[in-house]
Structures are given as structure tokens and as C-alpha cells.
Amino acid sequence: MIQLEKIEKTYTAGTVQTPVLKGISFSINAGEYVAIMGASGTGKSTLMHILGCLDKPTGGRYRLDDTDMVNLDDDALSHLRNGKIGFVFQQFHLLDRATALRNVMLPLIYAKEYPADAHQRAEKALAAVGLAERMSYKPNQLSGGQQQRVAIARALITDPSILLADEPTGSLDSKSGTEVMAILQRLHRDGRTIILVTHDRSVADHARRVIVLKDGQVAEDRPVAQPRDAESELATVVDEEVRP
Amino acid sequence: MRTLRIAQEGARALAAHKLRTFFMMAGTIVGIAALTVIMAVGKGTEKKVMKRVNAFGTHAIMVTSGGGKGFSPPQAGITTLRLEDAEAIRSQVQGIDVVAPFAVRRDSPTKAGSNQLQTIVMAVGADWHDAWEWYTADGEPITAEDNSTMARVCLLGTLSANDLFGSQNAIGEDIQIGNVRFKVKGILEPRGTSPMGDEFDRRIVIPLTTGMRRVFNQDYITSIRVKVKDSRQIESIAEEIRQLLHERHHITPPREDDFAIFSAADIAKMARGISGTLTYLLVALAGLSLLVGGIVLMNILLISVGERTKEIGLRRALGATQRDVFRQFLVESLSVTILGMVAGSLLGWVVSIALARLTQSPVVISWESFALAIGFALVVGVFFGVQPARRAARLRPVEALR
Numbered sequence: 174m175i176q177l178e179k180i181e182k183t184y185t186a187g188t189v190q191t192p193v194l195k196g197i198s199f200s201i202n203a204g205e206y207v208a209i210m211g212a213s214g215t216g217k218s219t220l221m222h223i224l225g226c227l228d229k230p231t232g233g234r235y236r237l238d239d240t241d242m243v244n245l246d247d248d249a250l251s252h253l254r255n256g257k258i259g260f261v262f263q264q265f266h267l268l269d270r271a272t273a274l275r276n277v278m279l280p281l282i283y284a285k286e287y288p289a290d291a292h293q294r295a296e297k298a299l300a301a302v303g304l305a306e307r308m309s310y311k312p313n314q315l316s317g318g319q320q321q322r323v324a325i326a327r328a329l330i331t332d333p334s335i336l337l338a339d340e341p342t343g344s345l346d347s348k349s350g351t352e353v354m355a356i357l358q359r360l361h362r363d364g365r366t367i368i369l370v371t372h373d374r375s376v377a378d379h380a381r382r383v384i385v386l387k388d389g390q391v392a393e394d395r396p397v398a399q400p401r402d403a404e405s406e407l408a409t410v411v412d413e414e415v416r417p
Numbered sequence: 418m419r420t421l422r423i424a425q426e427g428a429r430a431l432a433a434h435k436l437r438t439f440f441m442m443a444g445t446i447v448g449i450a451a452l453t454v455i456m457a458v459g460k461g462t463e464k465k466v467m468k469r470v471n472a473f474g475t476h477a478i479m480v481t482s483g484g485g486k487g488f489s490p491p492q493a494g495i496t497t498l499r500l501e502d503a504e505a506i507r508s509q510v511q512g513i514d515v516v517a518p519f520a521v522r523r524d525s526p527t528k529a530g531s532n533q534l535q536t537i538v539m540a541v542g543a544d545w546h547d548a549w550e551w552y553t554a555d556g557e558p559i560t561a562e563d564n565s566t567m568a569r570v571c572l573l574g575t576l577s578a579n580d581l582f583g584s585q586n587a588i589g590e591d592i593q594i595g596n597v598r599f600k601v602k603g604i605l606e607p608r609g610t611s612p613m614g615d616e617f618d619r620r621i622v623i624p625l626t627t628g629m630r631r632v633f634n635q636d637y638i639t640s641i642r643v644k645v646k647d648s649r650q651i652e653s654i655a656e657e658i659r660q661l662l663h664e665r666h667h668i669t670p671p672r673e674d675d676f677a678i679f680s681a682a683d684i685a686k687m688a689r690g691i692s693g694t695l696t697y698l699l700v701a702l703a704g705l706s707l708l709v710g711g712i713v714l715m716n717i718l719l720i721s722v723g724e725r726t727k728e729i730g731l732r733r734a735l736g737a738t739q740r741d742v743f744r745q746f747l748v749e750s751l752s753v754t755i756l757g758m759v760a761g762s763l764l765g766w767v768v769s770i771a772l773a774r775l776t777q778s779p780v781v782i783s784w785e786s787f788a789l790a791i792g793f794a795l796v797v798g799v800f801f802g803v804q805p806a807r808r809a810a811r812l813r814p815v816e817a818l819r
Contacts, residue, residue: 227734227814248738255736262818266731270433282422283736327735 174238174334174366175201175224181232182219193219195389196233201368203334206361208369208377208397211386218339220386221370225258225337226250238334255283259328263340265320267312267327273299274308277326284331298326302356318349325356329365336360339370348410354379354403379403423741427748434721438753441717444710445757445797446764449790451703453765456786458772459696461779466685472609472617473684474549476514476648478655480506480641480662481677496637497666497675503641505665510657515644517541517548520628520635527621529581529592536577537620538594540628548642556588556603563624567631571599574618575607592621597631599623651680707793710757711801718750718805722812729809730817743810750802751795758794762787 182194193216201207211217222228223235226242229250235242237257242250254260259280267276277295281287288294299308302322312320321341328336338357342350358379361367369380377383378401385393431438473479482498503518525538539545543561546552553572563570571592578587578601587601608617629635645654655678662676663669722729729742737745766782773780 222815225734227818248740251733251736251738251741254734260734264727266727266734266818268728268731271429275429279732280735282426283419283732283738283741287418287422331736 174203174205176236177224177233178235179233180220180223180230180235182216182223182228183231193389194223194230197386197389197391198233199384199391199394201366203366204361204364206357206367206369206379206381208371208380208383209386210371210374210377210383212372215386216389217370217372217386221337221339221368224335224368225260226254251283252285255280256285256331257334259331259333259336261321261324261328261336261338261341263343265312265317265324265344267320267323269312272309272311273304273315273323273326276312276323277330279327280331294330295326298330299323301329302326316349317345318352321345321349321353322356325353329360334366336365336367337370338367340372340376341369342373342376343371348407350376351403351407351410354401355407358403375401419741420744423744424748427745428752430725430745431749431752437717437721438756441714441753442757442760444706444713445754445794446710446761448703448706448710448797449758449761449793450765450768451699451706452790452793453762453782453786454769454772454780455696455699455703456789457765457769457780457782458699458778460781460783460786461773462689462696464779464781466689468609470681470685473681474642474644475681476644476646476651477548477681478643478645478651478658479679480643480658481679482637482639483675483677495675496635498638498641499636500638502662502665503638505661506641506643506658509661510643510654512646512650512654513643514646515544515548515642517544517642517644518638519545519625519640519642520633520637521639522628522633525594525621525632527577527581527592527594529587529590532581532583534577534580534619536580537615538628538632539620539622540625540633541622542625545622545625545642548644551608552606553603554606556601558603559622559624564626567627568624569597569599569627569631570602570624572603572605572622573601574605574616574620574622576616576618577621578604580619594621594623595632648681652682655680707797711797714750714753714797715801715805718746718802719808722746722805722809725809726812726817729812730814730819733812733814734818739810742812743806746806746809747799747802750806751798754794754798754802755791758790762790765790 177200178198180194180197181192183190183192197220209217209220219228223230226237229243237253240253242253245253268279274295277298278291281291296308299305302325304319304322304326307315307319312323315323341353341357345353354376357367357369369377371377378397380397381400382396383393384391480498482495500518503516507513507516519542520540522538524535527534527536527538541559542564543559546558552558559572571594573581573587581587581592582590587604590601592599592601605618605622610616623632643654643658645651659678666675668674732742769780769782
């Protein structure tokens with residue numbers, strides 16, 4: 174589904190050239206749950222931007238669903254993002270003044286075909302992340318965890334090939350974080366391809382495969398021996414809360 | 418459809434920031450309001466001018482005794498304008514249809530029974546009706562015979578008839594002008610207000626000979642009304658009459674004229690008078706408001722692009738193309754100016770109507786001013802919206818999301 178071949182990204186400021194990605198190659202198959210790890214400054218964000226078609230590499234090839242994105246123009250990339258990629262950001266990036274429902278519907282505005290059942294789809298997506306009762310709430314009336322769940326619902330509304338989550342738990346307390354991870358886990362189980370970008374080993378361990386970046390190159394690419402189970406962890410947390 | 422959805426996004430953004438939207442709108446509101454008032458006052462003035470010009474007569478030249486540059490009433494005590502002058506004009510100037518000399522006395526005391534009226538009495542020849550295109554609505558006009566026999570007959574305007582006789586039929590009744598008794602032989606057609614602002618319909622008309630000899634006791638006239646055949650020749654004929662009267666009255670500049678000549682063009686100029694200055698002021702105000710309002714609009718939009726960098730980045734990440742972002746911001750700009758245009762038009766109408774009440778002068782609210790307002794709103798919205806919209810569209814999503 175995703176094939177990266179010798180992806181390079183070099184930033185040029187004046188005459189100074191800063192290589193950030195130095196030939197990254199890997200493939201991700203449909204249905205995989207992959208964590209991309211690395212300390213800050215290893216090119217993790219840059220790679221995520223390229224994977225998300227927000228930025229173009231300066232070298233190499235990137236094929237997404239058999240489309241070579243390197244040769245696409247800005248409009249085509251926009252359509253690609255809209256149709257194939259669902260973003261979840263650390264800062265949620267919801268529209269403050271719009272309700273949860275409107276936020277979830279936002280990607281449909283830019284869809285090639287606006288679905289007639291946009292409302293119902295958004296309602297279903299919100300219900301799927303446990304926010305059926307909060308559809309008309311605005312972001313400032315929701316907790317951080319709830320906001321991130323709205324963002325996940327938004328990411329899924331166009332039924333994308335890949336869910337790209339950039340530090341999805343970075344702004345959340347541990348319980349909300351676990352809730353979000355449990356949702357991702359469930360999505361993976363339902364067959365969604367998920368790429369999780371994080372610097373946090375304990376978050377990365379929820380995935381089934383970890384790609385570690387170091388100095389702009391792939392340092393490690395290995396399966397996770399014993400993936401953490403966010404759903405059972407969540408159950409434990411709930412148990413602890415319920416216990417007197 | 419996509420455009421419509423994007424337009425909705427723009428509209429939502431405006432609705433979500435009402436105060437900001439209002440500030441963006443303020444300049445357009447004032448500008449369009451000023452524009453609407455200008456048009457309303459301008460149209461009103463034109464209407465007034467046309468009414469005055471029509472009342473004066475589009476083919477008419479008036480020669481009045483007494484000099485002066487303004488459109489002043491004939492000066493009492495100037496005795497140099499004579500019937501012979503009218504004869505000379507009639508026989509020596511080409512292109513003339515009618516020459517009607519007349520004498521006027523303002524504030525003449527008149528009465529009928531116990532009703533008294535101080536009003537303008539005009540002593541006229543038989544040509545006068547044709548010269549003014551002013552005839553009797555009822556009864557008989559002043560005739561050449563009335564003049565040759567110095568008949569003591571008169572015509573009343575509708576208002577003077579009402580003042581003297583009420584609703585009673587005045588024809589055949591007697592009135593007194595000064596000490597002379599006259600028989601009412603006709604009622605004039607209603608004619609409205611004179612260029613000088615007094616009521617045409619409160620006049621009393623008598624034969625010229627009777628007036629000069631029996632009532633005013635004078636051998637001079639106060640005015641000559643000339644009707645030309647072709648209104649395009651009015652300026653040259655007026656000049657010819659001026660030359661003729663200079664000769665006849667032995668006037669060589671710099672000595673001042675002892676008469677004055679007016680045509681419809683002069684009447685129009687006078688009626689436009691003050692409103693012209695007012696119009697220039699308002700045009701300046703409208704132009705300035707639209708310009709300043711446009712700059713404010715652009716600035717606020719630019720600031721809002723800066724503030725909404727993250728939002729723009731998000732939209733780009735979710736699939737908005739550069740064109741989508743550009744459109745959204747242009748829609749925001751245009752919505753502001755169009756809403757401002759609607760509010761400005763309403764404000765302009767209110768001000769125009771208030772102005773009409775206050776100054777007693779007519780204003781005309783026209784669809785043209787609305788069309789012009791729409792035009793200006795679109796131009797300002799696009800002109801000042803393009804730059805911010807372009808800046809928003811060019812934001813790189815990666816940087817915007819940071």
C-alpha cells in the first residue's frame with residue numbers, strides 16, 4: 174500500500190543545505206499498525222508530512238496505493254489527502270467555533286463528491302468514538318480526550334486508506350491517552366491501516382511494528398513482540414476508578 | 418456545489434466573529450450610505466431643476482428691468498424698459514415665436530367683498546398666454562380687444578380665486594385692485610411654483626394697457642417674455658437681445674446693464690446652486706470611506722489570515738486546495754462588502770428621507786443608486802480581498818500546522 178524508496182528531504186536556506194531524511198525505504202501493507210519512532214530532530218515529523226502528502230520529498234519515490242505522489246501537483250495532492258489520508262494531530266486542530274458534528278463533517282466539504290448522507294455519516298462516526306451525546310458541543314465544552322476523539326471521527330469520515338496519527342496522546346492525560354489508543358486498536362482490528370508517529374516508546378508499543386528513525390535514516394524496523402493492549406488497560410483503569 | 422460549500426465556510430467564519438465582521442463592514446456602510454444619499458439628493462435636485470425649468474418654460478427668455486447678476490425680481494423704480502423695446506425685439510431679432518411685454522406689481526392690495534389679498538398683479542398683452550403657454554382653465558383669456566379697449570377684466574390663479582372667493586365660482590364676479598373695479602373673466606390653469614419660489618397660482622392677470630394706465634399709472638414695463646422657436650438657439654438669441662438693448666439704452670460696458678436676461682439654462686444653474694457643493698462633499702466622503710473602508714477590510718483580513726494560520730493549515734491537510742482557500746477568503750471579503758452595501762443602502766435611505774424632511778427639498782431613491790452600490794461593493798470586496806485571500810492560499814500546509 175505504501176512504498177518508500179530512498180526518500181530524501183533536504184531543506185535549503187540560502188546556500189546552507191540541511192539534509193533531514195537521507196534515503197528512507199520501507200513498505201507498509203494494508204491493515205498494518207505501524208509506529209514511527211524517533212527522538213526529536215530525527216526527521217520523524219518531516220517523514221510524517223511526506224507520508225501525509227503535506228510535503229514532497231526532494232529525492233526518492235513514494236507510492237501510495239500505486240499512485241506515485243512525487244509527480245503530483247498541489248491540487249492532486251490535496252485531493253489525495255482528502256480521499257486517502259486521515260490526520261490526527263497532537264493539538265487536535267479542531268475549529269473552535271464549530272460543533273463536534275461540523276468539525277467531523279469538515280473533510281467532506283473538500284470531497285470530490287459531497288455525500289448526500291453527510292450528516293448521518295458524521296453522526297455515525299461520532300457515535301463510533303463514543304460521542305453520540307456530544308454532537309452539538311463545541312471544542313471548548315469537551316475534554317482533551319473527547320476533542321481527540323472528535324478529531325479521530327473527522328479523520329475517518331472520508332474512509333481513508335491510512336490513518337496518520339501524530340503524537341495523538343501527546344496532549345492528553347494517561348487515561349484519555351489510553352482511551353484514544355484503545356480506539357486506534359479497535360480500528361486496526363477492523364482492518365484500518367494506521368501509522369502512529371511518536372517519540373514515546375510506551376505509546377509505540379501499542380503498534381504491531383516499529384520503525385525507528387535515527388539521524389534521518391531507518392535505524393530499526395521490527396515487529397513488536399508483545400503489543401500493549403489498550404482496551405484491557407482501559408478496563409483496569411476503569412476497575413480502579415470503580416473500586417471504592 | 419463545492420464552491421457553495423466553501424462559500425458557506427466563509428459565511429460561518431464571518432458569523433463566528435461578529436465584531437470583527439462589523440469592523441470590516443464599517444467603511445463600506447458609510448461609503449455606500451454616502452453614495453446613496455448623493456444619488457438621492459442629486460436625483461431630487463434634478464427633479465427640482467426640471468420642474469423649475471419646465472415651470473419657467475424651456476423655450477423662454479425673460480428680459481427684466483433692473484440689472485444684477487442673480488435671478489432677481491424686476492426692480493421697482495427702473496423705468497427704462499419700454500414697450501418700444503419689446504417692439505424692437507419682435508421686429509429685429511430672428512428665430513422668435515412670441516414677444517410678450519408685461520408689467521408686474523408685487524404686493525398689490527386686492528379684495529372681493531370682505532376677502533383681502535396682497536398679491537402679484539400682472540398686466541399682460543394678448544400674446545402673454547402663448548408666451549407662457551398658460552391658458553384659462555375656465556372662462557375667457559385676455560384678448561387684444563381687452564387691451565385696445567383698456568377693459569377692466571381680470572383672470573385669477575386658482576389660489577387667488579380660492580383666497581378671494583373660496584369655493585364659490587368667481588367668474589363674472591367683481592374684485593377690486595387698488596381702487597379700480599375689475600370683472601373676473603377667467604380662471605388660469607394651475608402652474609405651481611415660480612423659479613423665484615412664489616406661487617404662480619396666486620397671481621392676478623389684467624390687460625397690459627389697463628394695468629399701465631389705470632392701476633399702476635406708469636409708462637414703462639417690468640419684463641418681456643420671449644419665446645423662441647428652437648430651444649437650441651436660446652443662448653444666441655439671448656445674446657442678440659442683449660446687444661439690441663445695449664444699443665437702445667445707450668449702454669457701453671463697463672456701465673452696468675439696466676436690464677437682465679435669463680433663460681432656462683440660468684434657471685437650471687440657479688436651482689442646482691448649493692446642492693452642487695453638497696454633492697462634491699458627499700462624493701469625496703463616499704470615495705474616502707470606500708477607500709479607507711477597503712484598506713481596513715484588507716488589513717483585518719490580513720490579520721485574520723495570520724490568526725487563522727492553523728485553521729488554514731488544517732483545511733489544507735483535510736483536502737482543501739489552494740483555490741478552495743482563496744475562494745473562502747474572497748467570499749469572506751465579498752460577503753462583508755455586500756452586507757455592508759445592504760446596511761449602507763438602508764442607512765442611506767434613512768438619511769435621505771430625513772434630509773428631505775429637514776431641508777424640504779425632494780430626494781429621489783432610485784434603483785440606479787442600488788445598482789451602483791452593488792457595483793462598488795463588488796469592486797471593493799474583490800480589490801481588497803484578493804491580496805489576503807492569495808496570502809492565505811499560498812500558506813504551506815506544513816508550516817501552517819506547526
